[in-house]
Amino acid sequence: MVSVNLTDEKLNPFPGLRPFRPGESDLFFGREDESAGIAEKLLRNRFVAITGTTGCGKSSLVLCGLIPLIKRHASETGEKWNYIVMQPGKDPFGDLSSILARQNRDGKTLLFIDQFEEIFRYGIPEIRDSSGSDIKGFINLLASVVNGKYPDVYLIVAIRSDMISLCEHYRGFSDILNNSSFLVSPMSGKGFREAITGPIKAAGAEIDNDLVELLVSEVSECSDQLLVLQHFMLRLWIRWKEMNEPGRPVDMTDYSSIGTM
Template sequence: MFEGNPFPGLRPFEFDENYLFFGREEQVAQLLQRLGNTRFLAVVGASGSGKSSLVRAGLLPELHGGTMTSTSIAWDISIMRPGGDPLTKLAQALVESNLFGDVNEENVLQTRATLSRSGLGLIEAYRQSDIEEGSNLLLLVDQFEEIFRFRQSGDKTGQEASHFIQLLLETARQTEFPIFIILTMRSDFLGDCAEFQGLAEAVNEGEYLIPRLNRKQRARAIEGPVKVGGAEISPRLKQQLLNDIGDDPDQLPILQHALMRMWDYWLNNANREQALDLDHYNAIGRMTEALSRHGDEVYNELPDDDHRLLCMKLFKAITEKQGDGRGVRRPLPFSEIDEITGHQREKMLTVIDAYRPIGRTFIMPGENVKIHDKIIIDISHESLMRVWQRLKNWVNDEADSARIYIRLCETAQ
């Protein structure tokens, strides 16, 4: 019998949750076909369109299952996000995939040095790895748009970003070794690709633009996990959910969050023989209010005003509204958050822990990961910045403060 909640909420579906991942079968088949013809694939879509889930819970399990017959059935998979130090992140991803013996800091540093030597560094790292002969290596660079924000933060970071992209492009061009590159990227950052030599051309050639789910596919995404969980959903609730989500891809994570909350409410307040129904949906605030209610619920449960003030500082630190109005994640190591918020480590840990248990995945990593100085703290999805009203206000306040500061600096000059 299934235990737990079959809906992940705001975070993406993971590799081992492919049995809960419904409605994308046609898109997974298309990705497999594309990957059979190219070494460089850019999975592009609007925020909330399910890019990470499609690759992690859709494509990768199929590769491990040997579905792609045009190449070896053996796959080693490394997953990373570029952040502010893409070369180190790449080295860590390769080492943590057990390609270089023990997982330790020394191997990370050695691999990073190899990657840094030339534009062929990733190919050289493959040569030096313990990967079995004939095995494919797939590198997934998730949230690729992070590279554009960090490029703007300084000369050294910009140079490293350029070198990282050169590594990807040179690796994708060669055919001697079976190395495949997949990016996931928000479509509103496509124009930023022109900042890097050769990137726009590669993305144009290897782009897979995620199509919107049709109504039947959205229905499968709702009904499938409910059935896996051993429950039923009333026809009227299914129709209401489909009507509420409409055609907006940004609503998909909001739908997943509402379904997660509704499942928990149903589990705790209803007879398990009863189908999920409108009463349960109304109780959690529907899609329009469920996320704001949930975020505020955690906020109000914090021990005191000091913790609530730190909560505001935390979310302001790890989110950002750019000059063009785009809301973006701003993942930071815990040590930097601790410094920004005044070295109140224990209180900050209390705040972070309040927002990351199962069922409350507003902040990543999840509760199973111990927080230390180098751990990256991030929001689980950009939709938080658009739908949780309290955070939306904080993000706007921070953007207004930044604009005022810039104007004051310009006036002083």
């Protein structure tokens, strides 16, 4: 395992309420099977729509699970990959057109469109939304990528599951979604254990096994499981660091001092 340098007091192996960022894959645990499943679909279909509830970890799964896996695949095969992350802004069609215009034949490109549902923030227009963004053109351009106009571009979109029905207004694209989608399910007990213990071990510390089992039991009863867990673990780590007892594992003392999950 790679050891992560967390000597800076401000650093924390848990992101809290924000997603994991690129470069934090050494702290990302518990989603190995999901990352492999998405990678298999992506390499086969050149497109995957990742769906799930708010806070289920879609962005983190792509940035710190899937992309590092594709990088390892590229290293093994000798392929060159480029990685681009975008979110729909005021002009999603123009932004996507610019990205595709810059693509060349020098390797493959993985394009990740995060928070895809943002294109619907002004409702469902026939052609254009109130900001002047050509939503239909944007979706048609995405469909052209999937259908082979840009054969070296591999596309990932992340969309909230409660918003995916809005895609039914665009028949061709809804068919594409049906052909290659991945629903991010709640973590298993094994996944939660890895998400708790992995970052702590990567940071050079330990955590009491009884506390791990208690946390897994408690988080399994929460509706926003990952958000609750990551926020609690961030606070737990801060408390443990404040005690300044590096030889002691994170234990029930720290848990009791900040309150239950």
